[in-house]
Amino acid sequence: MNDNxxxxxxxxxxxxxxxxxxMLLLVVGSILSWxxxxxxxxxxxxxxQEYNQFEESFWSGVDLNELYREIPADDPRHGAExxxxxxxxxxxxxxPKTRNADSVLDGVxxxxxxxxxxxxxxxxxxxxxxxxxxxxSPYIGLFGTVWGIMGSxxxxxxxxxxxxxxxxxxxxxxxxxxAMGLFAAIPAVIFYNRLSNxxxxxxxxxxxxxxxxxxxxxxxxxxxDGKPNAS
Numbered sequence: 001m002n003d004n005x006x007x008x009x010x011x012x013x014x015x016x017x018x019x020x021x022x023m024l025l026l027v028v029g030s031i032l033s034w035x036x037x038x039x040x041x042x043x044x045x046x047x048x049q050e051y052n053q054f055e056e057s058f059w060s061g062v063d064l065n066e067l068y069r070e071i072p073a074d075d076p077r078h079g080a081e082x083x084x085x086x087x088x089x090x091x092x093x094x095x096p097k098t099r100n101a102d103s104v105l106d107g108v109x110x111x112x113x114x115x116x117x118x119x120x121x122x123x124x125x126x127x128x129x130x131x132x133x134x135x136x137s138p139y140i141g142l143f144g145t146v147w148g149i150m151g152s153x154x155x156x157x158x159x160x161x162x163x164x165x166x167x168x169x170x171x172x173x174x175x176x177x178x179a180m181g182l183f184a185a186i187p188a189v190i191f192y193n194r195l196s197n198x199x200x201x202x203x204x205x206x207x208x209x210x211x212x213x214x215x216x217x218x219x220x221x222x223x224x225d226g227k228p229n230a231s
Contacts, residue, residue: 016151019173022144023180026137030184033133036126037191044198047079047123051205054081058209064088064216079119079202080209086115087213101221108217112210119206123199127192134189141181148174 057067058080068088071077077085090111094104152170 016147016173018147019144019151019177022140022147022177026140026177026180026184029133029137029140030180030187033130033184033188033191036130037187037195040126040195041191043125044123044195044202047202048198050081051079051202054079054084055209058084068092078122080206082119083112083115083206083210084213087112087210087217091217101218104221105214105218109210109214112214116203116206116210120199120203123202124196127196127199130188130192130195134185134192137181137185137188139181141178141184144177144181145174148177 068085071081071085076082087108090107091104094107098104148170152174
């Protein structure tokens, strides 16, 4: 037994087909999870910036009719801006049809709830994949470990004298499979928790905005001052 024989690349290349497939599956899962991590991190950072910009504009005292007109109808927006667009569009649609404030507010609330639900789907996109990698990778690695240990026992049964050199490669490849399972699972579970928490906080802000916007519309309808504004 020499150093080259026990090197990690050599052990991977000389591992059994089943263990190699396990390792390949774990490597692919790890790569895809990092792609999701970077993509979701960038998307959530951009969503927070867009929310801060829109919130500043919304509470700057600008007339809400003007703010709504600044949003192109054929340009779908995201975040709180999407919630505002959906709610104000429904408000403008219902106002000419009914003067019943409760009916108008109920329609606005339903529209904002649908928009919020779509934002939830957008912000949590692919996070289920991270959760799957985090929970399944250790067990997939464990399967490779069990297979490697079984190979070591088979190697022992075919030799007259049990030596470390006989079982060491099998045990080593089994431990590599375990390590690769942990290597895929640990970042996935850490970033799943982090990204899920960030998405939940942002969705909470969207929900708070929807409630505040609903209250503004309610005050304006109660006062019968015509079209609402931010003042």
